[in-house]
Amino acid sequence: MVILLTGxxxxxxxxxYTINIRHQRAARQIxxxxxxxxxxxxxxxxxxxxxxxYNEWNTFEEWMEKYGPQxxxxxxxxxxxxxxxxxxxxxLVSEGYVRPETVSGLMGAIPTLNWERNEPIIRGLREKLGSxxxxxxxxxxxxxxxxxxxxxx
Numbered sequence: 001m002v003i004l005l006t007g008x009x010x011x012x013x014x015x016x017y018t019i020n021i022r023h024q025r026a027a028r029q030i031x032x033x034x035x036x037x038x039x040x041x042x043x044x045x046x047x048x049x050x051x052x053x054y055n056e057w058n059t060f061e062e063w064m065e066k067y068g069p070q071x072x073x074x075x076x077x078x079x080x081x082x083x084x085x086x087x088x089x090x091x092l093v094s095e096g097y098v099r100p101e102t103v104s105g106l107m108g109a110i111p112t113l114n115w116e117r118n119e120p121i122i123r124g125l126r127e128k129l130g131s132x133x134x135x136x137x138x139x140x141x142x143x144x145x146x147x148x149x150x151x152x153x
Contacts, residue, residue: 029097033089045085048078049110053117060124083122083135086111090137093144100144112149115142 055075057063067075090111092098103111115122115138126134 029092033092033098033102044078045082048075048082049114051075052079052082053113060120063121064124079118079121082114083118083138086114086138086141087135088137090139090141090144094137094140100141100148103141104145104148109145111138111141112145115139 055063055067057066065071067079069076089098089103089107093100093103119139122135122138126132
């Protein structure tokens with residue numbers, strides 16, 4: 001009888017431990033996402049998002065001249081910060097730490113609008129810097145958001 005009780009106790013402890021670990025992992029994933037997402041509650045980053053959307057340019061070369069590191073360092077720094085924030089969120093999604101639906105629910109169209117507007121710039125910088133993976137999770141985040149958009153229609 002003692003062996004049976006011991007076995008049952010160990011089994012219950014193992015189940016409790018497994019549930020507890022899953023809960024802790026989920027909590028950490030949300031905390032990670034919220035730490036990155038909280039950067040969007042930053043006036044400078046929001047200004048960068050708006051500037052990125054409405055700055056006028058027609059080609060990558062024109063963008064580099066006006067808003068690149070040699071043109072307007074502050075605008076460039078703000079733009080890079082925006083891409084880095086989206087890269088962090090995209091990485092969490094691509095690694096499976098955060099569900100794409102969570103990002104879509106909290107951020108709406110921001111990742112989509114960002115990629116659609118800045119794709120030529122990101123691709124141009126990839127080529128110029130010889131880094132085919134530069135902000136690759138920004139691009140993958142866009143594709144994940146597109147899947148959600150398609151599934152809703």
